[in-house]
Amino acid sequence: MDFGWSEEQSARYERLLAEVRAVCADSHEAGGPLGAERRHWLRLGELGVLGSCVPAAYGGQDLGALDTARLFEALGRGCSHTGLVFGAGAHLFACAMPIAEFGRPGLRDKLLAGMCAGEVIAGNAMTEREAGSDVSVLATTARRTAGGWLLSGEKTFVSNGPVADVLITYASVDPNAGYFGQTAFVVDRAAPGVRVGAPMAKMGLGDCLASPVGFADCFVPDERVLGEPGQGGPIFQRSMGWERACLFAGFLGLADRLVEQVTAHVRARRQFGLPLSRFQAVSHRLADMVLRIEGARLLLYRACWQMDRDDPAELAIALSKLAVSEGVLNSALDAVRLFGARGYLDGDVEAALRDTVPTVIFSGTSDIQRQLIARELGL
Template structure:
């Protein structure tokens, strides 16, 4: 069993962390300068796991997660990093692995380079945790399909250029009755909604997407008709395994922040670090971080070696999301008044971390996945 990193992996992490800190040093994009999305493209994040022949980095799950961890640690805008992760794992990867060669060549280089923003449209008003009963339908017509219905909580939805969506094509076929599609924003009948006013991750705009007799050519089908559920779950494997590395980076940044604070801050004539109640709380933050990190790396290893990754993906998603929330709460408490102020940035981590326990399958859904894997 090997716990070390190669020289190239160490260098990639250090270089990415430094570049992310420099690119997102709390200063908004200067007029005429590169936009935040293009900065992420420069860091290699938008196409990290996409094959190199389509403009991506060609990285495996572990190296992709490590890259995302560095950006999550170096970039204070968690919502932006999450938006990029959804773009990569829930959209670029299904196109790379199940799209036609025409779709791959037309879309992936521009998605990896930051020219196109992608959104995954799966969730519906009555299909959140249970995505096996989609109300959005795709009716076969000459040359393709007509999509009808509304998706909601579509990350990047209000600003996306391309959508990966799923619809029911055969209501009688159960889990084999849904199909995946790629839909361009300018397709007649597609209407993005206004951004939701969310608790956290505000840089990742989310909203509804409505389809009204929206024609999608047959060439824009992902895989084969009826494979939608399998393709979606495959993309969720990437998302649940790799995306949450950004919350490892967030936790690392929080630990650094509170350690620096308690070493410097003095109360009752002593450093805060000298109080056991304070130091032990930080130890718990570190324990949660490292435990979740090991589980996430284990899940990535399972993906890279073609081992069945469901169990460890669910365990790591559960552990990392819950620990991010718990550690964000601790960070706010340890910083006291400073942690409560918006200008400090720590309260944003708390709001952002709340979403981690909900999206990509709630914590209770992850527990259910683990229970099924245990044969319960």
């Protein structure tokens, strides 16, 4: 197995890292959430982030999962606005990729180039008040009508919802069929019957706006169904494979940034006449941060490698998601401790802790990942 990156891959990573750092530096004076401003989406499009794994025929870069993850790693390392990184990932993996893989040709032609360029923003509308970890019990329904479907129900925690132009949503077309009775739809925000709620106040990921979205007899034409009626469950799980592997590479980048910041701090900060780095309790805590993230990195790379080979990757993806989310959350907490009172002040380290808390919740909680791992082991 080759553990090295090619010159092209390394250059792509370094180039994006440098460009993102420059953009991020210019954005520190911004007053509102970055995800609310179209110019930031357009810039992400220019950088190639929003279409990295979308086929080139539809405006993307046609990269595999591993190369895409590497780009998101650079994005997460260079951009301290982690909510924007998360929003970009939700846009690409939970919205663009289902359209690229399951949309009809006309729908792909209409939407994907704009989504890759950041001209069209997408939101993923799956979660409901009573359907979080268990998405087999959707209360949102779709019933047949002439030429399409009438969609009714309420979604919540819709990432990018307040700024989305299109919404990838899932509804039950056969309540008795559970997981196999769901259908995936691509809905225009401007369609009659769509109601987007106010942005939700969250403890972290503030640069990714989220909101509830309601549908009241919203008509969706047949050509905006992804796959076939009843295939919504498998389509959603396919998108979660992309998200759990590649989006979480952005949090690997965040962890790398934390290690850089902590290392610089403990070398410079002195107590009892010595740099903090000379105290074993400090250096060992930093060593644990590196151990967690390097282990998680290998698991994530393996999951993406298996995806690129079209090998069964469910176990690898669940292991990767669990290791990255738990690892980055614990490392962010360690960073706060190593910065001491300074880590509790408003700033990058404190924000990183708040931004990493939801990693153990979204895209399947840590306990759901453990359940998936146990199932793959035949337990």
